[in-house]
Amino acid sequence: MLPPRAYTFIGLNGVRILSIIALTLVFASNVVTLVQDIEAVNRFVAADKSGTNFTVTSSDGTNSTIYMSDMDYIMGSTVPNQPAGVFWAVLNRLLIIGQSILLIMSEFGWPSSFFDHYFPVLGKDFGLGALGVMQCLIGAAILSHHVDTFTLVAAFFLFSIGCLNILIGLIWRGSARAKRSLTSWREHAKSALPTHVAGVDVRPVASAATAAASSVVSSMFTRTQSDASSSKAGFGFGKQGEKAAGLNGYFISKPIETLPRYVAKSTPTGSTDATTV
Template structure:
């Protein structure tokens, strides 16, 4: 049985693939509608006898019959195509640095809510005109996936793209697998050959003082003297009885601890 993060990874990437397919369909339908509109405008211009006064749109197109209607219709389609291309690149994740700097809401550190809003806006813009069946289906598909992405953005928030990222999946997989650690002690390589040579000296050879540091003074009188010169005072600890021992007997006489004299004073002494 797969762990829960595996189901999240598969599900989010499935929605990701469907989003890319829907945007590719809208991209293709946008180009198709743009070409159809231009052809319809050319046909209307070649037939000057046709009365277009009571028509809101040029026949067989999505171009409104108003001043500069052709210009705004073409600009609208070009903007839709440009937005779809940007959204496809954001879903692919390339270039990530560009989106992090110029479009943070479409970058890897943001959720899927903004992506879903853009998809719904594009779908609603296309569906607001009378279009052919292919464009109609592509726009409906994109609008539905936009609603799904907004829902996923509310559920997973900013971690949605992290959970579906292949790099983060590999990093988590490395953390789950047990790692082998060498428990053998590590030894530092000697800095020079003199240390190795000193280990194989004869019994009559004495080690140099600089090999093992400064000579110590021990724990005797020399050590106490050296500690006193450095400002350390070594005192004898106070003698004390443990807490559970009975206290020594005490006498009320001030001379209790003084031994009795063994001599007698003379009667003629001054």
């Protein structure tokens, strides 16, 4: 039976795969919609130059003429029939395509340094809530127009995945990306492996050699530092020694002033030694 962390890892990566699929479908559908809009605009311009109009027959049998310039949208497209409507419609599709590419790259985690510096909300230190909000915004922007079935399904799929990512972000917050990361899983697996069994080192030869070398180097530096500290440990019997002892709570008492045991007796002043022969 797998540990709970394994189920979390599998579930989060499953949502990641679905997110990549949804973003890819939105990217492809918007490219198709962009091509269809441009073709519809070209037909509209050609019909406007030729003065082509449409005749519609109502239910009561009367005929009415519809002028193409009076339509709210260009026929067969998502482009509004208004000043600069073509520009904004094309720009909208290009922005959606660019955002889809950016979010796909963030789901793959490449390049991580780029996202950490320029888009921190899509980097490894943030959760999946911001990603879900962006996906919902893209889906809502597409669903707010009359689109074909393929684009409609892709947008619904992306919007649902965005809601799921928002929920995951609320549950795991900033640790969601770390829990689904392949590199963190490998590092955790390495640390979980035993290094000694019954007192025997079972690590690989390379890692054991590296550990031995690092221990030798650390012992050398430790010995050097201890030698340096021991060389400065003695302060002698002068002022430095007295000061160091005083800081540690010790007091050095001065010796009692006494004369040497075998000192010559002093003669009284004014006395003379008489020597008789």
